[in-house]
Amino acid sequence: MGQQASQNDGLLAGYSPLSGIFDEVCSRAGNPREKYDFLLRSFERLGPSELKRRKEDSLRILRENGVTYNVYGDERERIWSLDLFPLLMKSEEWDQVERGLIQRSELLDEILKDVYGPRKLLYERKIPPQLLFHSGGFLRACAPIYDSSTFRLAFVATDISRDGTGKFFVIGDRIQAPSGSGYALENRIVLSRVFPSVYRDSQVHRVALYFRSLRKTLYTLSPSKDRDPLIVLLTPGPGNETYFEHAYLAGYLGFVLAQAEDLTVRENKVFLKTVEGLQQVDVIFRRVDDWFMDPLELKGDSLLGVPGILGAVRAGTVLVANPVGSGFLENRALHAYLSTLCKFYLGEELIIPNVPTHWMGDPAALEEVFSEPEKFVLKPAVRNPFEPSVFLSLLSKSEREEWKKKLLARPERYVAQEILSGSTCPVFSASGEPILGKAVFRTFTCLSENGYTTMPGGLVRVAPKHDELIVTNQRGAVSKDLWILSSEEKKDVSLLPGQVEHIPLRRKGGGVPSRVADNMFWMGRYAERAENTARLVRECLNKLLESEESYERDQSSVLLGIISRVSHNNGGFGEFSSRESLEFVRDKIYETVASQYSSGSIRHDLDFFIRTTKAVRDRISDDTRHLISQIESESPRNNSYGEILEYLQKLIHLLASLSGLSSENMSRETGYYFLDLGKRLERSQFLSRIMLSLVDLTTLYNKGVFESLLNVNDIRITYRRRYKYRIDAQSVVDILLFDDTNPRSFAYQVSRIRENALMLPSSGGENPDEVRIFYELVARFKEEDAKRLFEYADPAGGLRRWSGDILELLKATSDSLAKKYFRYVENQFRLGGPYG
Numbered sequence: 001m002g003q004q005a006s007q008n009d010g011l012l013a014g015y016s017p018l019s020g021i022f023d024e025v026c027s028r029a030g031n032p033r034e035k036y037d038f039l040l041r042s043f044e045r046l047g048p049s050e051l052k053r054r055k056e057d058s059l060r061i062l063r064e065n066g067v068t069y070n071v072y073g074d075e076r077e078r079i080w081s082l083d084l085f086p087l088l089m090k091s092e093e094w095d096q097v098e099r100g101l102i103q104r105s106e107l108l109d110e111i112l113k114d115v116y117g118p119r120k121l122l123y124e125r126k127i128p129p130q131l132l133f134h135s136g137g138f139l140r141a142c143a144p145i146y147d148s149s150t151f152r153l154a155f156v157a158t159d160i161s162r163d164g165t166g167k168f169f170v171i172g173d174r175i176q177a178p179s180g181s182g183y184a185l186e187n188r189i190v191l192s193r194v195f196p197s198v199y200r201d202s203q204v205h206r207v208a209l210y211f212r213s214l215r216k217t218l219y220t221l222s223p224s225k226d227r228d229p230l231i232v233l234l235t236p237g238p239g240n241e242t243y244f245e246h247a248y249l250a251g252y253l254g255f256v257l258a259q260a261e262d263l264t265v266r267e268n269k270v271f272l273k274t275v276e277g278l279q280q281v282d283v284i285f286r287r288v289d290d291w292f293m294d295p296l297e298l299k300g301d302s303l304l305g306v307p308g309i310l311g312a313v314r315a316g317t318v319l320v321a322n323p324v325g326s327g328f329l330e331n332r333a334l335h336a337y338l339s340t341l342c343k344f345y346l347g348e349e350l351i352i353p354n355v356p357t358h359w360m361g362d363p364a365a366l367e368e369v370f371s372e373p374e375k376f377v378l379k380p381a382v383r384n385p386f387e388p389s390v391f392l393s394l395l396s397k398s399e400r401e402e403w404k405k406k407l408l409a410r411p412e413r414y415v416a417q418e419i420l421s422g423s424t425c426p427v428f429s430a431s432g433e434p435i436l437g438k439a440v441f442r443t444f445t446c447l448s449e450n451g452y453t454t455m456p457g458g459l460v461r462v463a464p465k466h467d468e469l470i471v472t473n474q475r476g477a478v479s480k481d482l483w484i485l486s487s488e489e490k491k492d493v494s495l496l497p498g499q500v501e502h503i504p505l506r507r508k509g510g511g512v513p514s515r516v517a518d519n520m521f522w523m524g525r526y527a528e529r530a531e532n533t534a535r536l537v538r539e540c541l542n543k544l545l546e547s548e549e550s551y552e553r554d555q556s557s558v559l560l561g562i563i564s565r566v567s568h569n570n571g572g573f574g575e576f577s578s579r580e581s582l583e584f585v586r587d588k589i590y591e592t593v594a595s596q597y598s599s600g601s602i603r604h605d606l607d608f609f610i611r612t613t614k615a616v617r618d619r620i621s622d623d624t625r626h627l628i629s630q631i632e633s634e635s636p637r638n639n640s641y642g643e644i645l646e647y648l649q650k651l652i653h654l655l656a657s658l659s660g661l662s663s664e665n666m667s668r669e670t671g672y673y674f675l676d677l678g679k680r681l682e683r684s685q686f687l688s689r690i691m692l693s694l695v696d697l698t699t700l701y702n703k704g705v706f707e708s709l710l711n712v713n714d715i716r717i718t719y720r721r722r723y724k725y726r727i728d729a730q731s732v733v734d735i736l737l738f739d740d741t742n743p744r745s746f747a748y749q750v751s752r753i754r755e756n757a758l759m760l761p762s763s764g765g766e767n768p769d770e771v772r773i774f775y776e777l778v779a780r781f782k783e784e785d786a787k788r789l790f791e792y793a794d795p796a797g798g799l800r801r802w803s804g805d806i807l808e809l810l811k812a813t814s815d816s817l818a819k820k821y822f823r824y825v826e827n828q829f830r831l832g833g834p835y836g
């Protein structure tokens with residue numbers, strides 16, 4: 001098909017739709033459709049430079065909000081790709097789509113209840129038995145376990161595309177754990193912030209009502225009626241490609257984000273394992289596929305599911321949405337019979353037809369497909385990432401024959417679908433030029449009190465090449481927002497409760513899962529560890545660059561040795577004795593600062609810090625997340641001393657801001673106490689290691705090194721005010737270790753550790769290990785003070801023994817906290833092979 005001459009100017013200048021393919025924005029004549037008039041005029045008034053600036057704003061918002069989509073096989077996290085030009089649909093056009101989606105959800109719901117219930121579709125011979133029992137998706141373990149009153153599809157995602165005339169066809173359903181709704185919501189939020197007046201004046205239907213209906217449905221379906229239900233969103237974890245969406249929806253809907261290790265089954269009930277104890281779970285909003293949900297009865301080597309969860313479902317103590325076993329509805333072979341099944345269950349024709357589908361288990365279908373291979377694409381009946389679609393027109397004659405033999409061996413495993421032309425739309429390149437892309441729509445439906453309801457909008461995925469045969473995010477598609485235009489002004493809708501709702505006052509949140517407490521603890525530790533090392537390296541660099549005399553170079557050498565010990569850099573820095581060694585030292589310092597692969601480097605600690613923050617993303621505020629995003633993106637551009645110093649200064653400011661946010665903005669609940677405990681224990685260990693390194697590498701009369709330690713701990717101004725300009729070992733040791741007015745002193749850390757420990761669940765009682773070790777720590781700390789240490793015949797030896805004892809007790813305190821709060825429940829392990 002050739003391109004026709006474009007009649008566009010302005011924003012769409014040079015954009016030419018293809019002849020014979022429906023374009024979302026332009027008519028067959030190449031003119032913009034009427035519904036786009038206001039949007040195009042608004043964008044053209046803004047002008048290219050302003051549109052470019054707003055594109056940069058959108059990227060900044062996405063980056064600050066941590067909106068990512070991970071591609072399997074790529075370790076890097078990718079920022080979500082959003083094109084700022086939305087696709088529009090009038091309410092009258094959407095009404096037809098909406099009715100079709102609601103009908104489809106009702107049909108799929110009926111099929112699901114029948115397949116795991118009376119199976120009328122088999123007895124009435126509406127589908128072949130082989131389709132149900134051999135083509136995949138049906139789980140025999142789920143057949144006898146469901147009560148029809150709660151066995152409902154709570155939500156459905158449906159992919160639709162157009163043919164050359166613009167008619168919509170369904171190309172697939174996502175039922176088990178459909179993704180995309182969170183990204184659609186984020187797309188809407190970003191566009192409404194980047195183009196607030198355009199969005200407001202376009203009279204776009206709001207999408208918040210969809211999420212309100214979904215949340216209310218899950219609360220209503222809860223088996224618990226005598227208390228507020230506990231709903232968890234079950235995620236495979238940060239390694240999943242859509243983990244951002246899991247955390248985002250959990251926070252938006254007010255659910256607890258949980259991984260399999262956070263849950264356990266006791267006496268046919270599911271519990272959330274928190275540091276406060278076990279809390280019964282009533283509803284699981286899952287993002288884990290069927291086959292991985294229960295290693296006891298399904299996939300035996302799965303670590304993504306909860307052993308025994310099907311038993312809890314049988315007992316009626318927990319509801320899983322969507323029900324385990326609903327993955328059968330994603331079987332593409334079912335599409336060949338949906339038209340018949342719609343008449344059977346609903347007495348209606350399909351409003352949105354399926355793309356013509358042939359199940360290869362039907363011998364007549366096999367011959368038809370291979371007689372016209374250019375029309376069809378072969379797909380596995382059950383979606384398999386390791387078995388991609390095959391376009392028969394791209395195969396040689398011998399390859400087609402091989403595929404025919406393969407299909408004859410296992411025909412029930414495959415389907416053939418007619419190839420839709422799809423629709424095209426503009427995607428704007430980095431230079432602002434419109435490129436012809438190919439679009440696929442993902443729509444969303446959920447159960448409400450009045451039946452099924454749709455999200456008035458959706459997620460549009462666009463391949464930046466119009467001849468792309470497969471349009472997925474994994475293959476590089478960009479996203480667009482779908483705006484449903486209303487003829488009247490829309491009211492703002494959010495998930496905040498209205499004034500008529502009575503909400504009991506609470507000053508404490510729900511339980512904190514042990515995994516979350518663990519990550520909060522290490523989030524505090526890694527942030528503090530990176531800041532401490534950054535302060536130490538910054539001071540060392542300043543001394544290096546100022547070194548003139550030999551004694552100054554000796555001081556720098558001591559500081560380099562301290563860095564080696566504190567950062568566990570076993571290679572060390574060697575002897576610093578001349579200007580010629582500056583280059584070697586610079587390279588080693590750069591490695592200590594920026595190497596991702598050097599254990600103990602600042603970058604290494606920051607990477608672990610970022611990893612822990614992503615594991616608790618749903619519990620981090622927007623401001624905190626913005627700071628974390630900046631910390632993650634900053635790095636020295638080269639290994640020059642000036643660049644390293646500039647980076648360290650920025651990093652220290654960012655980490656100090658993060659510390660201030662947690663101190664001033666976090667509510668004093670369990671998560672905060674674990675975060676602060678990690679920070680205080682890490683700072684205490686840093687001071688202990690500093691003192692041990694000091695007495696091993698130099699004397700207690702090295703005034704230059706003591707002055708540097710005051711700088712590292714940011715207490716030099718206070719010290720000078722008290723002691724003028726006299727640097728004395730005893731007074732420095734006192735202000736660093738024993739002065740409880742210094743917030744970076746050891747005494748202050750011990751006081752905060754005590755306060756935090758007393759606030760942890762079950763901290764009192766029969767002197768558990770963590771309490772006993774803490775008392776030993778306090779007692780050993782109080783055995784010495786600065787004056788007594790310097791009254792010994794060997795003050796350095798006394799300081800060494802005391803610091804070493806303190807360091808060991810700090811490690812024991814950390815281990816005992818981990819043992820009680822982070823590992824008190826059983827770990828999962830594989831029970832068998834993939835089949836149990």
